[in-house]
Amino acid sequence: MTDTSSTVVGATMGQRWRTGRWVLLALVVIVAVAAVTTYLTSPRSGGRMEATSTSPDGARALVTLLRDNGVTVVEAETVEAVEREAQPGNLLVVVQTAHLFGDELLSRLADVPSDLLLVEPGGRTREQLAPAVRRADSTSFGGLAPECDLREARQAGTVHFGGADSFDASGETPVTRCYDGVLARYTEDGRTTTVVGSAHFMTNDGLLEEGNAALAMNLAGQSPRVIWYAPQSSEPDDSGGGATISDLIPAQVTWVALQLALAVVLLALWKGRRIGPLVAERMPVVVRASETVEGRGRLYRSRRARxxxxxxxxxxxxQRMLPRLGLSPTARQSTVAEAVTARCGLEARAVAHTLYGPSPTTDTELVTLARELDDMERLVAQS
Structure with missing residues (x-):
């Protein structure tokens, strides 16, 4: 009896070890993935208006919003990258930093064929990249109304710039001025150049104020492909270096990545073998979307919840119209009504009543409201 009991216990321990080692391997993989994910997603202070910076004066929030709305944002760290990536029809965003200087660098940027958004330029930068405007006064603003015909500015409404420069036309080229000259735009030789005298409304900290996010999205998102150039280090005069990104990555990082990939593949194979083949299972009940809508409508009607x-x-x-109008979900009611009026030609008071008016008191009024909303949405989509 004693020998039999020992044999049974030994077999049980072996089974536990065979099961436990896979659990241990899974835990190791989970810890490794969590460590790598934490490192890759941890906040990075970065430099001023740097595309990956999460500091208050960084631009990661704006770049993330642009990418979420389908805009391709290419982060160019050197002027060579700008020349390589920029194409006609793209938008080149150039941010003035302490490392943006030199006649040769500015001349190369001026020859790029893309449209240009120049953010808070210095004197030499403005003369090289936006010669049709000149600097006016520097002022400290609160919120400013656009007071111009530029669509991007009218849709954004009031914007808080903080301290900013303003601009005037320096020659005969027509220049559109908004926000008392803080925003200026002109087109020359087929290239549209936009100059803004403040970067505050585009930063992580400034996007939350008034219509800042709407203006930043409207200006930076006017092209489906954006080249973001906010140099964080000075470029040497000799630009013939042949170093690539792979040359700058330590060898240890490559080995860690390969080992992690191998562990994930092994875990997937193990899990796949244990789970077995997929089995198709018929749904017990199929409910069409139209029946769900009708059911909710009957519920509202039975409770008179007009x-x-x-x-x-x-x-x-x-929710469907605001993205088409270029407005954020927090836009004011008056701003939304003005945008719909400008787009569709409807009366502003009627638009405001339809979108924000009192609740209907009868079923007939509710049906009329639904038709008016549907007509308004169709006009916005077709305009």
Missing amino acids: DRAAEALRTSTL
Whole structure:
């Protein structure tokens, strides 16, 4: 009896070890993935208006918003990268930093064929890249209204720039001035140049104020492909270096990445073998989307919840229209009404009543509201 018991216990311990080693391997993989993910996603202070910087004066929030809205943002660290990536129809965003200087560098930027968004330029930078404007006064602003016909500015509404430079036309080229000259734009030789005298409204900290995010998105997102150039280090005069990104990565990082990939593959194979082949299973009940909508409508009607139904209709309409109007979800009611009026030619008071008016008191009024919202959305989509 004693020998039999020992044999049974030994077998049980062996089974536990075979099971436990896979659990241990899974834990090691999970810890490794968590460590790498934490390192890659940890905040990076970075430099002023740097595309990856999470500091208050960085630009990671704006770059993330642009990418979430389908804009391709290419981060160029050198003027060679700018010349290589920039193409006609793109937008080149040039941010004035302490490392943006030198006649040769500025001359090379001026020859890039893309449209230009020049942020807070210094005197020499402005003369080389935007010769059609000259610097006016420096002022300290609160919120400013656009007071111009530029669509990007009118849709954004009031913007808080902080301390900013303003600009005037320096020659015969027509220049559109907004926000008392803090924003200036002109087109010459087929190239559109936009100059802004403040970077505050584009930073991580400034996007939260008034219409800052809308203006930043409207200006930087006017092209489907953006080249972001905010140099954080001075470029040497000899630009013939042949170093690549792979040359700058330590060899240890490559080995760690390969080992992690191998561990993930082994874990996937192990899990796949244990789970077995997929088995198709028929759904017990298939509910069409139209039946779900009708059911919710009957529920609202049975409870006479016309206010809830109207709120749901208005909220859904605004969620679909605001991106087409270039406005953020926090835009003011008056701003939304003005944007719809400008786009569709409807009366501003009627638009405001349809989108933000009182709740209907009868079923007929609710049906009328639904038709008006549908017509308004169709006009915005077709304009």
